[in-house]
Amino acid sequence: xxxxxxxxxxxxxxxLRDRAEGGSVGMGDFLSPKEAHYAExxxxxxxxxxxxxxxxxxxxxxxxxxxxxxxxxxxRAEALADYGFDCDVCAVLIHTDGYxxxxxxxxxxxxxxxxxxxxxxxxxxxxxxxxxxxxVFCTSAMRGFFVAELAKIAREKARVREIDPSEISLPExxxxxxxxxxxSPRLDCVVGALCSxxxxxxxxxxxxxxxELDYECEERxxxxxxxxxxxxxxxxxxxxxxxxxDKTKKGRFRLSAEKYL
Numbered sequence: 001x002x003x004x005x006x007x008x009x010x011x012x013x014x015x016l017r018d019r020a021e022g023g024s025v026g027m028g029d030f031l032s033p034k035e036a037h038y039a040e041x042x043x044x045x046x047x048x049x050x051x052x053x054x055x056x057x058x059x060x061x062x063x064x065x066x067x068x069x070x071x072x073x074x075x076r077a078e079a080l081a082d083y084g085f086d087c088d089v090c091a092v093l094i095h096t097d098g099y100x101x102x103x104x105x106x107x108x109x110x111x112x113x114x115x116x117x118x119x120x121x122x123x124x125x126x127x128x129x130x131x132x133x134x135x136v137f138c139t140s141a142m143r144g145f146f147v148a149e150l151a152k153i154a155r156e157k158a159r160v161r162e163i164d165p166s167e168i169s170l171p172e173x174x175x176x177x178x179x180x181x182x183x184s185p186r187l188d189c190v191v192g193a194l195c196s197x198x199x200x201x202x203x204x205x206x207x208x209x210x211x212e213l214d215y216e217c218e219e220r221x222x223x224x225x226x227x228x229x230x231x232x233x234x235x236x237x238x239x240x241x242x243x244x245x246d247k248t249k250k251g252r253f254r255l256s257a258e259k260y261l
Contacts, residue, residue, distance in 0.1 A: 006035070006038045009031075009035055009038060009039060009042075010042055012028060012029075013028070013039060013042055013043060013064070013066065016028050016064065016065075016066040017046070017048055017066050019066070020048070020049075020066040020067055020068045020069075021068070022068075023068050023070075024068065025065055025066070025067060025068065025071070025080070025085050026065065026066035026067075027063065027064075027065050027087075027088065028063060028064040028065070028066075029063065029064070029119035029120065030054065030061045030062065030063050030118075030119055030120065030121060030122045030137075031052070031061065031062060031063070031064055032060075032061060033060050033061070033215065034215040036052055036062055036064070037214065037215040038215070039052070039064050040052070043066065048066055048067075049066070049067040049068075049069070049071065049072075049073045050064060050065060050066050050067060050073070051064075051065040051067065051073070051074050051075070051076075051077070051079075051080065052064055052065075053065070053076065053077040053087055053089060054089065054122045054123055054137060055089040055090075055091060055122055055123070055137040055165040055168075056123075056165060056168070056170055057076070058173070059122060059123050059137070060123055061121075061122040061123050061137070062122070063087065063088075063089060063122070065080070065087065067080075070083075071083055077089065088139055088140050089122065089137060089138075089139070089165060090137070090138055090139065090140045090142075090143040090162070090165065091135055091136060091137050091138065091143070091162075091163050091164070091165045091168060092135070092136050092138065092143055092146045092147060092150075092160050092161065092162055092163060093133065093134075093135050093160070093161055093162075093163040093168070094107065094133065094134045094135075094136065094146075094150065094153065094158050094159070094160050095132070095133050095158065095159045095160075095161075096132050096133070096153050096156040096157065096158050096159075097132070097156060097157060098128070098130050098132030098156075099156065100130070100154070100155070100156060101130045101131055102126070102130065102131035102132065102134075102153055102154060102156060103126065103131055104124055104126050104131075104134075106131070106153055106154040107124050107126060107131075107134045107136070107153055108124060109154070110150065110152060110153045110154065110158075111124070111136065111146070111150065114145075114146075114149055114150065116142065116145075120138060120139045120141070120142050121136065121137070121138050121142065122136075122137030122138060123136075123137050124136050124137075125168070125170065125171055126171075127169070127171065134153075135163065135168045137165065143162055146160050147160050147161065147162060173260075174260075174261040175240070175258035175259060175260060175261060176258065176259040176261055177256075177257075177258055178193070178194055178239065178255070178256070178257040178258065178259055179254075179255065179256055179257075180193040180255045181193075181248055181250075181252040181253060181254055181255060182244070182252060182253050182255050183252055183253075184253065185224050185225045185226070185244040185253055186221060186222050186223070186224065186225070187206055187211065187213065187218060187220065187221055187222070187223040187224075187225055187231075188202045188203040188206050188221035188222070189202070190225045190231065190241065190244065190255060191205060191206060191211055191231065191233055193255050194231060194233065194236070194239045194241075194255075194257060194259070195233055195236040195237075202221075203221045205233060205234075206218065206219060206220070206221045207219055207221060210233060210234040210235065211231065211232070211233050211234075212230075212231070212232040213225070213229060213230070213231055214229050214230050215230065215232075225241060225244055226244075227241045227242055227243045227244050227245075227256075228240065228241060228242055228243075229241050231257075237259055237260060238259070238260045239257050239258065239259050239260070240257060240258045240259075240260070241255070241256075241257045242256040242257055242258065243255075243256045244256075
């Protein structure tokens, strides 16, 4: 069941499905990871063919495409080029002088400060120890706009140029390994192990609505965690649970996970 919170998203997806039924590709906006999760859930439930693509494999923010029946379902935008379709995921590279340390928040604030809708901007990848350079994925219309209008990041002078997404050096995604044992695969037990909380505090976090399991708020402490899955705990971070299995001699379950850094 998809909550009412995502009713506008479902309405947009239905519009894209209508286009696909007419023989065209229904091309939507960049979606957040949570929106993409619900979009996939809905599109699978109605038997629609679709693609999510953000300019590179494992992109967090991805555009959604609903495909007509004559197209094969694909996992990369290159496959759509065989049908003469442009996925319209472009990029710009931003250079600053590096006099002050810049963060993802600085780049995001400067981009959105131009009055840009977040839905037309994909991932922002920040490089270097001081964050002096960043790549921004976007639509073709925004690419030209950023080249012409984006002059500063925070207080740093910025120089912006177009770049092919395939030329962008992708930073390595960083994780911290988490390994522990839990009394059972219940959500409160897993949250306690991931966040180094007591069973009581972990249960309170779940009941208080602070925990999401695969992007869905889960308030049942006894919910069974089935790997692989994502667990987010407000105030503690996001974790990718790899396995909860292989009982020890003491009857506990081995937990293997990674924390996003």
